[in-house]
Amino acid sequence: MKMDSQEELQHIAVVGAGLVGALEACLLAKKGYKVDVYDVRPDIRKMEHVAGRSINLAMSVRALTALKGIDLDEHIKNEYGIPMHSRMIHNKDGSKYGIPYGKKNECIYSVGRRYVNEILLNKGEEFSNITYHFNHKLVKADLNKPELTFSVDQHNQNEQITVNPDLIIGCDGAYSTVRKEMMRKPRFNYSQEYIPHAYMELSVPPVNDDFAMEKNYLHIWPRGQFMMIALPNQDKSFTLTLFMPTDTFSGIKNREDLLQFFQDNFRDSIDLIGEEKLVEDYFANPYLPLVSIKCKPYNVGATSVILGDAAHAMVPFYGQGMNCGMEDCIVLNDCFESEGSVSSALDKYTKVRNPDAEAMCDLALYNYVEMRDLVNKKTFLLRKKLDSLLHWMFPNFWVPLYTSVTFTRMRYHKCISNKAWQDSTLTWITTGGSIACLAAAIITARQNYNSINCLTMKFVDFVSNYIK
Numbered sequence: 001m002k003m004d005s006q007e008e009l010q011h012i013a014v015v016g017a018g019l020v021g022a023l024e025a026c027l028l029a030k031k032g033y034k035v036d037v038y039d040v041r042p043d044i045r046k047m048e049h050v051a052g053r054s055i056n057l058a059m060s061v062r063a064l065t066a067l068k069g070i071d072l073d074e075h076i077k078n079e080y081g082i083p084m085h086s087r088m089i090h091n092k093d094g095s096k097y098g099i100p101y102g103k104k105n106e107c108i109y110s111v112g113r114r115y116v117n118e119i120l121l122n123k124g125e126e127f128s129n130i131t132y133h134f135n136h137k138l139v140k141a142d143l144n145k146p147e148l149t150f151s152v153d154q155h156n157q158n159e160q161i162t163v164n165p166d167l168i169i170g171c172d173g174a175y176s177t178v179r180k181e182m183m184r185k186p187r188f189n190y191s192q193e194y195i196p197h198a199y200m201e202l203s204v205p206p207v208n209d210d211f212a213m214e215k216n217y218l219h220i221w222p223r224g225q226f227m228m229i230a231l232p233n234q235d236k237s238f239t240l241t242l243f244m245p246t247d248t249f250s251g252i253k254n255r256e257d258l259l260q261f262f263q264d265n266f267r268d269s270i271d272l273i274g275e276e277k278l279v280e281d282y283f284a285n286p287y288l289p290l291v292s293i294k295c296k297p298y299n300v301g302a303t304s305v306i307l308g309d310a311a312h313a314m315v316p317f318y319g320q321g322m323n324c325g326m327e328d329c330i331v332l333n334d335c336f337e338s339e340g341s342v343s344s345a346l347d348k349y350t351k352v353r354n355p356d357a358e359a360m361c362d363l364a365l366y367n368y369v370e371m372r373d374l375v376n377k378k379t380f381l382l383r384k385k386l387d388s389l390l391h392w393m394f395p396n397f398w399v400p401l402y403t404s405v406t407f408t409r410m411r412y413h414k415c416i417s418n419k420a421w422q423d424s425t426l427t428w429i430t431t432g433g434s435i436a437c438l439a440a441a442i443i444t445a446r447q448n449y450n451s452i453n454c455l456t457m458k459f460v461d462f463v464s465n466y467i468k
């Protein structure tokens with residue numbers, strides 16, 4: 001980082017010690033900043049059960065590159081993460097088949113949310129310039145001063161404390177309080193969309209101390225209007241996530257409804273989950289909403305900036321929320337490196353990151369249709385085969401959409417424009433193919449027509465001669 005920024009920033013406050021906040025704190029501390037991290041939750045490392053969203057996540061190159069900055073990537077790749085090389089599609093009749101994600105050596109990793117969060121917090125303990133403040137709920141922020149007011153819950157006592165850092169970094173998730181304060185500022189754009197689908201987590205326990213299904217796959221039961229997926233866990237169980245419209249969830253009212261629904265749609269999963277456990281978990285677990293959030297700008301002058309879900313919550317169908325959030329940390333770091341002041345670094349961060357994060361929110365919504373519906377279609381499979389063939393022939397030139405998003409750090413908005421020209425090329429090839437087929441058909445028909453014509457002429461000649 002340039003000295004100007006270093007001098008300007010004596011003290012940074014990171015709000016949120018989740019996946020993005022805990023990482024960002026480490027990266028800043030590594031640069032020598034004094035960082036205070038605040039989170040509303042108690043220290044999760046000391047909790048028996050951590051309530052909250054998805055138990056496991058798919059981690060790919062963007063998050064891994066960010067983790068490389070604090071030497072945690074190799075641990076995920078070689079020791080902890082479970083590699084998933086392919087999707088495993090489960091048909092209604094119980095048959096299944098694999099569709100690889102990319103080339104032989106390309107895979108995504110199934111990781112536990114809690115575990116990754118804990119190793120990031122542990123890493124932070126290695127830096128003497130990071131201080132954690134758990135049980136601190138941000139209730140108010142004055143982004144001009146800047147000033148943060150926390151409600152602190154300790155020993156059954158509640159008090160409010162106020163701090164005045166030089167820079168506020170909001171990593172406080174999809175319902176961010178820092179972002180709410182930004183919304184009071186003029187010219188702040190904000191939009192959110194709840195999709196009609198919600199999600200519920202179920203699980204498949206191990207069988208004979210082993211995985212009950214093929215381990216190195218992301219299992220998918222695509223059913224058009226709804227779907228279920230499963231990711232492997234370290235303890236040899238699978239976490240299943242059922243995505244369905246809220247009406248479908250609420251329409252299942254009792255044991256009979258549920259078992260009939262699973263019989264009709266996910267028959268092979270009933271024995272895997274266990275009938276009793278399925279009924280118990282389904283009626284005990286809540287179904288949770290899925291929201292997509294876009295906003296701009298991500299900073300207020302030189303005093304505050306938002307990263308991760310606080311800036312761009314997305315539906316989980318591309319498995320990119322955490323990946324994108326962790327990549328935010330790299331982009332912010334690069335902006336500090338290249339710019340001479342905090343204000344221009346944060347302005348640049350908004351300028352560079354916003355089109356990419358919004359592109360990723362759109363791609364996640366697109367994959368929502370692909371996963372639950374398109375993977376079942378012959379045209380989709382044909383497209384995947386064509387994509388793989390062209391990628392194999394021209395590895396640097398033809399990079400399929402999924403590969404560019406998941407296995408490269410191509411800017412997300414470029415991934416979209418890349419797909420757009422590939423689509424037109426394929427349309428051109430297939431239209432060209434259709435025209436060639438049509439031309440061949442016409443030529444054949446003409447030849448046949450000529451021969452038919454010839455025969456007709458001969459027949460007419462014959463009849464005329466005969467009559468004569």
Ligand code: FAD
Nearest residue numbers: 016018019020040058138172173308309319320321322323
């Ligand atoms: P969070 O993880 O939400 O962390 C926010 C932190 O801020 C929390 O610790 C919270 O306690 C704290 N906080 C909140 N409010 C306050 C406050 N007022 N004061 C103080 N602290 C506060 N992403 C992937 O990359 N791959 C996947 O496979 C994937 N699967 C997903 C599946 C599901 C079902 C869902 C819902 C999401 C999935 N995601 C996935 C997305 C991923 O979970 C998020 O993008 C990621 O957690 C964002 O991290 P974050 O640190 O920005 O926010």
